[in-house]
Amino acid sequence: MNIVDPDPRALLIELFHVAVATAQPARVLADFLPANRTQSALVIGAGKAACSMVSCLEQHWPGPLRGLVVTAYGHSEPLQRIEVIEAGHPVPDAMSERAAKRILALVASLGADDLVICLISGGGSSLLALPAPGISLADKQDINRALLKSGATIDEINRVRKHLSAIKGGRLGLACTPARLLTLAISDVPGDDPATIASGPTAADPSTSSEALSILQKYRLPIPSAITAWLKNPVSETPKPGDSRLCNNDYRIIASARHSLEAAARQAQQAGFNTLLLGDDISGESRDVAREHAALALAIAKGSGPVSPPCIILSGGETTVTVRGDGKGGRNGEYLLALANSLRGTPGIYALAADTDGIDGAGDNAGAVLTPDTWQRARERSWDISKELENNNCYPLFRDLEDLLITGPTRTNVNDFRAILILPHTTN
Known part of the structure; x- marks a missing residue:
């Protein structure tokens, strides 16, 4: 992994595995x-x-x-x-x-x-x-x-x-x-x-x-x-x-989540990324937390945030989902769906959200990965992210996009792990 030409997806997944390994x-x-x-x-x-x-x-x-x-x-x-x-x-x-x-x-x-x-x-x-x-x-x-x-x-x-x-x-x-x-x-x-x-x-x-x-x-x-x-x-x-x-x-x-997030932060710093640790006790509705994190990521991308790109925002805790629809998914998938709905394909911003036990909700996935082209790829496959969010239907969408993170049971559990990667020059 190098900062000159990083593989964003691989980096985020690597940080998740570091967090899980720390809690074994x-x-x-x-x-x-x-x-x-x-x-x-x-x-x-x-x-x-x-x-x-x-x-x-x-x-x-x-x-x-x-x-x-x-x-x-x-x-x-x-x-x-x-x-x-x-x-x-x-x-x-x-x-x-x-x-x-x-x-x-x-x-x-x-x-x-x-x-x-x-x-x-x-x-x-x-x-x-x-x-x-x-x-x-x-x-x-x-x-x-x-x-x-x-x-x-x-x-x-x-x-x-x-x-x-x-x-x-x-x-x-x-x-x-x-x-x-x-x-x-x-x-x-x-x-x-x-x-x-x-x-x-x-x-x-x-x-x-x-x-x-x-x-x-x-x-x-x-x-x-x-x-x-x-x-x-x-x-x-x-x-x-x-x-x-x-x-x-x-x-x-x-x-605990704090130990795992700190280990992930050290790994990111060693790879040359600035890090911002928001805390290990984030709570609230998944979609509300996602909107707040999207606003922070956009501010950082524009050069007006608390850290400068290239950087990684890390957070843990346990959000909640008030079920309004009949879709399938978990709180981490819902977080990413809401994040995608706010970012709408902003270049250079990637994210991962997953449960460290390997199971997000009742599915077979730990969570999912979000990329700048998620919004466009979803539209090309006739998905309306806003509607799926209202239906609490994150799992089928990320499965169709082949962006689910599937690890199987990790046999540990320090709750949710969220990472947002922001690369330089993400806006015009």
């Missing part, structure tokens, strides 16, 4: 393990990175290990000593419930001398699903689907999930008492809040049941009577910060 458990997990690795440990966990985390743990833990983790369908890999269950994501299913029950059974009746290692990563909230008393799995599935389409933030979604669960929101941590509990987490949420990552199964929860009910009302979602009754019941409250029952818990974040 094989690279980071061992540094966070206890010094004494000959002791016996019970291993539990949930998330898209669960198997890769366990695989690394098994390599670096000579002592006895037993336990169970749950990951998404298609994300498992062979393990030596720990059992794996695959379950539903982003909507929980019967296997999610089964995994949660089995994990709670494993941690029951532990003593103060026992050690539990809990491995948590993005996706864990759906994969580890046990409805609270009086609530059915079908009720939780319906609420989850409605929230995912409503435009609610991941923090709002997880506040609801925690208070409808018998295992999340710190309740798994309580179940491990009085054992020593070490949680190792790969963060996929803005701000890296332990209470939000996978809905915080082992972390104290500052949110309240009344807040969860208010979120459902805010988005005008249909609320089953059983859920309303539960959220109004004081028993539905989660353990709060300072709860003495969680005093034996040690929580460590081993990888």
Whole structure:
């Protein structure tokens, strides 16, 4: 890769792979393990990175290990000593419930001398699903689907999930008492809040049941009577910060979006590009964020921005999509579709947006790549980008243009990765 004649698409894809590699458990997990690795440990966990985390743990833990983790369908890999269950994501299913029950059974009746290692990563909230008393799995599935389409933030979604669960929101941590509990987490949420990552199964929860009910009302979602009754019941409250029952818990974040973005920025700088890091906690509607980023890119291209071309704008976090149409796609594809709609073929501006877990929405792609000729190529194939954006239909368009980024499951997850490349002399 050289700055004189760069291959923009190859550069953007290379930066994405750098970001993903930086968050791989094989690279980071061992540094966070206890010094004494000959002791016996019970291993539990949930998330898209669960198997890769366990695989690394098994390599670096000579002592006895037993336990169970749950990951998404298609994300498992062979393990030596720990059992794996695959379950539903982003909507929980019967296997999610089964995994949660089995994990709670494993941690029951532990003593103060026992050690539990809990491995948590993005996706864990759906994969580890046990409805609270009086609530059915079908009720939780319906609420989850409605929230995912409503435009609610991941923090709002997880506040609801925690208070409808018998295992999340710190309740798994309580179940491990009085054992020593070490949680190792790969963060996929803005701000890296332990209470939000996978809905915080082992972390104290500052949110309240009344807040969860208010979120459902805010988005005008249909609320089953059983859920309303539960959220109004004081028993539905989660353990709060300072709860003495969680005093034996040690929580460590081993990888995050910030680490991955910083690694990508270093790679870009080494290739001779100026970099602008907008943050690892970008949120909001995908199309709104795209419009803001397009305005910034256009200003830079005209020479009036905070950095000069050739440059790369990097950002992470988790945007949302309020589903209005019946199209297919994910938040990264929607971001790129909205970016294309704003840039309208401006020369010299390229972009990539993808989820570091390898799955954008419910498709088989991590995201997609945008080039200056995307707008024209789409028109030549009879696509109207504005109309497809209104229909939330990014996947078919980028598939037709052969611009999907398909990686398969990466077995890690530090949320979205976005990069905009701006080359010199992009305007007349």
